[in-house]
Amino acid sequence: MTLTFNNPGEQQRWYAVDDGVMGGVSESGFSVIKGEGRFHGEVSLENGGGFASVRRDPNGFEPTLADAQGIALTVRGDGRTYQLRLKSTSLDHASAYRVKFTPAQDRWETLHFPWSAFEAVRRGTLLSDAPAVTPSEIHQLGFLIADRTAGPFCLQISRIELLR
Template identity: 75%
Template sequence: MTLTFEEAGEQQRWYAVDDGVMGGESHSTFSVSDEVGRFHGDVSLDNGGGFASVRREPNGFEPTLTDAKGIALTVQGDGRTYQLRLKSTSLGDASAYRVKFTPSQDRFETLHFPWHAFEAVRRGTVLNDAPPLKPSDLTQVGFLIADRAAGPFCLRVASLKPLN
């Protein structure tokens, strides 16, 4: 699974799941230009909101991730903290494995996340009794921002690759 943004149809594979599902007013989108993906939008704390997310199905990523030691993510940030989220058949529908990161604002950097760095969460609460992450069970990959700060955000993503 090497996810890059050179393919013309990549932008259409991503979809937003924002706090509007619970009455919030945040909004986000995922766009692709110049071979870089951009998770961007605006977080609102109004009406009990405060998160925005995008996700996509892995579409055949699992076989190559099964042998990987984790994920290498090449990103550039805006000073805010994001989450890389992995949905899995091992967890319930409202749960995911996450790792938090605050990437450099000045340049793209590659962050390395071994599988053990991911924690299982359900609506922001850590699930201490969850099974360990199994790459073969992944059903979605995505990004989320929920840093309790209102305002615009933009995470630039150059690639997501297996960590060997």
């Protein structure tokens, strides 16, 4: 199963969760423009903030998600480091599985992330005792930027696909 961004309605499935939940003033959004998804906004370090994220449920990937070996992203970046994040019923609601990546700025590239590449975190702290990713328990996926750098950002996403 592959998620592409040819349908402008895809934009409505994504929602932002930024550092405003803890007093920060970073802002982000998700747009679908010319066949690509764009996670964009501005990170601010004011008021103890410093992160921005967007999320969506994995509708469209079921039931194939349970059989996948991981996730591949076709992306183009802006020189900043991002995280692909997965929420799972095997972790508490404040925790997630993440993999960090810094995509090329000058070209599209496809990055492959097997489930073993993901690490469990809670508010940026690694959870050493967390279970490995169980694909059938993933109920949300998203992108996060928390690179301790203030300023605008834009991650371009052409496709999200499951590894077989």
